[in-house]
Every structure is written in C-alpha cells, then in structure tokens.
Amino acid sequence: MKPFLYSLCVVLFLSPLLWARPVNDRPGATAAGSALSMPKQCQPGKTSPEGLGWRLSANKPVRVFYLKDNFNRAESDALARGVNNWNKALAEIDSSIIFVNSGERESVVRDELTITVMRGAPKGKERVGEIKFYTKPNGAVRMTVIINPVVTDLNALTSLMTHELGHAVGLADCYECRRGTTAMSAFKGKNKGNDVYEPSACDKYVVATGYAAAARNGNTQALTFLEQQ
Ligand SMILES: [Zn+2]
Numbered sequence: 726m727k728p729f730l731y732s733l734c735v736v737l738f739l740s741p742l743l744w745a746r747p748v749n750d751r752p753g754a755t756a757a758g759s760a761l762s763m764p765k766q767c768q769p770g771k772t773s774p775e776g777l778g779w780r781l782s783a784n785k786p787v788r789v790f791y792l793k794d795n796f797n798r799a800e801s802d803a804l805a806r807g808v809n810n811w812n813k814a815l816a817e818i819d820s821s822i823i824f825v826n827s828g829e830r831e832s833v834v835r836d837e838l839t840i841t842v843m844r845g846a847p848k849g850k851e852r853v854g855e856i857k858f859y860t861k862p863n864g865a866v867r868m869t870v871i872i873n874p875v876v877t878d879l880n881a882l883t884s885l886m887t888h889e890l891g892h893a894v895g896l897a898d899c900y901e902c903r904r905g906t907t908a909m910s911a912f913k914g915k916n917k918g919n920d921v922y923e924p925s926a927c928d929k930y931v932v933a934t935g936y937a938a939a940a941r942n943g944n945t946q947a948l949t950f951l952e953q954q
Contacts, residue, residue, distance in 0.1 A: 772906035773927035774899040792843035803879040807886025810923035818933040837865035845871040884918025
C-alpha cells in the first residue's frame with residue numbers, strides 16, 4: 726500500500742481580476758477585537774494546515790448538490806455528514822459561510838456559490854478526490870468535487886468530503902501533518918480516510934484567523950484569490 730494518497734485542489738483562474746493584495750495571515754496573527762488564540766497543539770506543517778491563500782466569503786448559503794445516480798443513499802448521507810460537520814465548525818468560529826445540502830441534480834450546477842459533488846477520476850491516478858474552483862470575472866464562483874469511485878467506505882467518504890470542503894474554505898493540504906490532527910492530512914489508503922471526520926481545532930483556528938485577516942483588510946469580494954506566500 727502506498728504511504729500517501731492525495732487529493733488534488735485545482736483552482737481554475739478564469740479571471741485575473743480576482744487577484745488581490747496578500748493579507749496578513751501569518752500564523753498567530755489575531756484580529757483586533759477578537760479572541761482568537763492558537764490552540765497549543767497547533768504546529769503549522771505538523772498538526773495544523775496552512776491557508777491556501779484565498780477566502781470564500783459568501784453572503785448567501787453555498788449549496789451542495791450531488792450528481793444524480795452517482796452515489797447511493799448511504800454514500801450521499803456520508804458525504805452530507807462532512808458538510809454538516811463543517812457547518813458546525815463554521816458556526817463555532819462565527820463564520821458567515823453556511824453549506825446547504827441541496828439534493829441531487831441531473832447535471833453539474835453552474836450557478837454561483839454551488840458545489841457539485843460527483844464520481845470521476847481525479848487527475849493523477851493515486852488521487853482519491855479533487856476540488857475545482859471556477860470563477861467568473863464578476864467574482865462568481867462555483868466548485869466541483871470529484872470523488873474517485875474506489876472510495877465507497879462510508880467513513881472514508883465523510884473524511885474525504887471534510888477534506889475537500891477544507892479546501893473550499895481556504896485550507897491547504899498538509900501531507901506531513903500527523904494523521905488525526907487535521908482534515909487536511911494524507912489518506913491512509915484508497916478506501917480509507919485520514920482518521921479525521923470533522924474539522925479539527927487547528928483547522929478551525931486557521932480558517933478563523935484567515936478570515937479575520939481578510940476582514941481587517943476590508944476584503945469584501947465574493948471570492949478573492951490572494952497571492953501565495
Ligand atoms: Zn487536498
């Protein structure tokens with residue numbers, strides 16, 4: 726068995742207009758007036774992921790659709806658990822982002838602030854999942870999450886969905902991170918998760934600090950890609 730199985734995060738830059746100034750999101754940065762403090766166990770690169778360098782700032786719910794007949798009921802419930810677990814985490818950190826499980830669709834949904842989850846082959850044969858971001862010049866964003874058909878274990882599906890939504894809210898992979906510490910760590914095997922089924926304390930902290938930094942910079946775009954640092 727391969728030691729690591731990755732998922733891929735693909736950002737399709739259809740518009741250069743969405744590039745903006747980097748925000749101050751160094752680890753440990755705290756927002757004025759907020760009480761964000763880094764949990765002791767969070768060590769970037771070891772137990773805590775870094776930010777991808779962009780924020781999804783939604784003023785309305787992000788609807789999550791499942792492509793028709795791609796998942797059986799138990800599988801879509803397992804994926805929905807990943808969605809619900811992120812909602813719980815986002816509420817805890819006072820984020821305005823809410824995901825809404827919105828049922829099946831016949832085809833990929835192209836409306837803004839949607840995620841279509843489907844079966845397919847992620848780029849790279851060792852990959853178990855992939856998220857793609859599509860942006861338009863007006864700032865509209867939609868996403869697709871592609872789940873490798875080999876992933877059928879229900880816990881693995883919850884783990885994978887939690888991981889992909891981590892990218893959706895701006896977390897980077899952390900393949901070096903100790904398993905069990907973050908949703909963004911590598912997977913144990915093709916049909917196994919990474920032992921994390923909901924955002925960890927460190928995941929929540931990194932998301933919260935990133936968004937606080939973006940808010941401080943007056944960043945109110947629907948989606949802003951920020952230069953990687
Ligand atoms: Zn990933």
